[in-house]
């Protein structure tokens with residue numbers, strides 16, 4: 001417990017214009033609208049253009065989040081970006097966004113935690129705020145996984161879309177009802193092999209062979225992860241509720257990672273939360289990895305579903321393997 | 331409720347099939363129209379109901395209603 005409380009001041013999001021439907025995918029690989037809908041709940045997803053990179057999407061989401069908050073640009077004192085598909089291996093996407101926002105003399109860094117990235121980044125941001133080291137932090141989750149997708153692999157290419165979501169996290173004033181109640185992040189590196197981008201790093205530097213073998217694209221053994229996704233999101237959510245003496249009945253909205261509607265339904269079932277209290281937008285965006293949670297929250301706030309004072313449970317799961325949850329009063 | 335009755339109840343709930351269809355030799359995928367994710371969801375429901383962990387490598391040992399009942403009886407008995 002620190003000296004201060006942190007709160008979500010505002011959210012923003014952005015998705016590229018171009019839409020790819022299940023019918024479009026039927027023309028690209030051996031799949032069907034029916035298979036994709038019944039196995040994943042996805043109907044369409046947004047795809048970045050050749051010119052659009054992670055920082056372009058995240059910049060739009062960041063501006064929207066800052067403009068929606070009462071915070072001035074120059075009051076931001078830290079930028080944290082969660083991504084596994086940043087503009088470059090280095091410099092970090094956070095530094096590129098700092099430049100685009102015209103901000104100087106503040107730290108900026110990326111966090112790599114796959115689809116759990118936004119939860120990780122918020123957990124880190126919360127520590128900075130609670131111990132007084134920062135007052136207003138820009139946190140963004142951004143992914144352009146379609147740029148590292150193997151478009152011949154039906155097992156993965158139907159699943160992903162591109163988007164960004166961002167928030168401004170601020171020190172809560174004593175009079176604020178909004179605050180982050182608790183958060184918890186976790187990892188199990190021993191199961192990392194089920195979800196990897198194998199080449200391009202120092203293990204397998206880029207070469208003609210790695211390109212020919214499609215090793216720069218997302219490799220996933222989805223059926224090995226499904227059960228784990230449900231169990232670990234349940235476990236961390238349950239622990240957060242228990243250690244704060246809350247129950248599923250106290251939650252106004254669950255905002256889960258949008259990797260698969262079947263995972264979301266199984267999680268809601270296990271948590272005994274009615275599905276109408278779960279924010280779902282997977283049909284429109286597919287799996288946008290670290291962007292799913294802030295994107296879903298932003299949409300729900302703008303649709304006036306999520307309101308100030310609501311109790312939110314954010315939970316995610318992804319490459320690493322990693323998982324984590326956040327309990328907050330918005 | 332005994333193991334058999336609980337398994338039948340779970341299969342009915344999860345797969346939306348009639349009780350009469352849930353015979354021991356009924357194969358979840360071929361006869362009860364489960365998809366690949368339904369079978370994982372069934373295993374998770376068994377785990378929750380009976381408070382045990384069914385490792386991934388055992389998933390294939392539960393292809394029919396009878397196999398599931400026998401497996402669970404073996405683990406719990």
Ligand SMILES: CC(C)(COP(=O)(O)OP(=O)(O)OC[C@H]1O[C@@H](n2cnc3c(N)ncnc32)[C@H](O)[C@@H]1OP(=O)(O)O)[C@@H](O)C(=O)NCCC(=O)NCCS
Nearest residue numbers: 031035115154155158222223225226229259260318366367
């Ligand atoms: C990816 C996922 C939807 C796949 O569903 P699944 O039922 O596990 O699928 P499987 O890999 O077992 O494949 C089942 C069959 O469907 C086929 N299939 C896979 N993708 C397909 C597609 N797009 N269209 C048609 N058939 C497809 C497979 O080839 C396989 O066929 P076979 O039985 O003839 O070999 C699911 O496993 C999942 O959502 N996993 C979790 C993903 C996740 O949470 N990731 C972490 C966060 S990013």
